[in-house]
Amino acid sequence: MGHSRIFYFTATGNSLYAARQIGGEGEELVSIAQELRKTDRYYMAEAIGIVVPLYEFDLPRVVREFIEGSTFDTSYFYIVSTYGMHNGGIAQRVSARLEATGRHVDYYNTVIIADNAAQVFDMAEQIRIDPEKHVDEQLAAVRADIEARKHYIQPALQEEIDFYEGYMKHPFNLQPTNDEPFYRVTDECIGCGTCSRVCPGGCIRIVDTRPIYDYTNCAGCFGCLHACPKKAIQYATFDEPNPNARYRNPHVTLADIVQANSQR
Numbered sequence: 001m002g003h004s005r006i007f008y009f010t011a012t013g014n015s016l017y018a019a020r021q022i023g024g025e026g027e028e029l030v031s032i033a034q035e036l037r038k039t040d041r042y043y044m045a046e047a048i049g050i051v052v053p054l055y056e057f058d059l060p061r062v063v064r065e066f067i068e069g070s071t072f073d074t075s076y077f078y079i080v081s082t083y084g085m086h087n088g089g090i091a092q093r094v095s096a097r098l099e100a101t102g103r104h105v106d107y108y109n110t111v112i113i114a115d116n117a118a119q120v121f122d123m124a125e126q127i128r129i130d131p132e133k134h135v136d137e138q139l140a141a142v143r144a145d146i147e148a149r150k151h152y153i154q155p156a157l158q159e160e161i162d163f164y165e166g167y168m169k170h171p172f173n174l175q176p177t178n179d180e181p182f183y184r185v186t187d188e189c190i191g192c193g194t195c196s197r198v199c200p201g202g203c204i205r206i207v208d209t210r211p212i213y214d215y216t217n218c219a220g221c222f223g224c225l226h227a228c229p230k231k232a233i234q235y236a237t238f239d240e241p242n243p244n245a246r247y248r249n250p251h252v253t254l255a256d257i258v259q260a261n262s263q264r
């Protein structure tokens, strides 16, 4: 089997953990947040994978930009989306969209894992129900598929299509802009700068020991909110179910997320 590469994007570690489990020992893992800083993106490998979170039933905007602006010279191109509750039939829909732009997807699957969308879910509850999702079994199955270079696009269940269509009629606006504040910072903030180090878009500067946001390159990933050691970052407009619970995949360290996302 030839050389292979996995590109990942992660805010709270689920997709990094998935990429590690799918790739196994010695697999080359590459951070999309870091690669996006390069203008010439040509990649050649026998197999190329994209392992990323699902945002609003689609690929994150930064991941779409990464794929659209890159050349993948490979005989096996695959995508795995990690998600928490509903995948909205993403595999069929996004594969078809990529095919329409001349990009062939050989394999697309999804893995259900903890949902880090803290504006709607209580993270303590997500951690509690995690064992019911059998994440490692799912990842082992995906890994076996990919090792066998299986051709498969996960079928979209009617229930998921309905869920997606219903959501699209009344979407949340989860893409922050500079028109209105998306996050607010409470007095618990100690100015440690963790938020700025985990941000994949380089959006946060610490000025006089306080984070200042410029949302221009914000990926809408919630990484800053989850990584704050004081839980001092909260949504400005959502009344979240549990502002005292934050999430990081238990197999991933803060240092891993900083390494994936920080400006170097």
Ligand SMILES: Cc1cc2nc3c(=O)[nH]c(=O)nc-3n(C[C@H](O)[C@H](O)[C@H](O)COP(=O)(O)O)c2cc1C
Pocket: 009, 010, 011, 012, 013, 014, 015, 016, 052, 053, 054, 055, 056, 057, 058, 082, 083, 084, 085, 086, 087, 113, 114, 115, 116, 117, 174, 220, 221, 222, 249
């Ligand atoms: C902005 C945003 C939108 C999301 N939308 C969905 C969704 O539509 N359906 C779903 O099941 N999970 C959704 N999630 C949950 C993530 O897809 C899931 O927790 C993912 O595993 C996070 O990956 P990460 O830890 O690598 O960042 C969303 C998360 C964020 C931050």
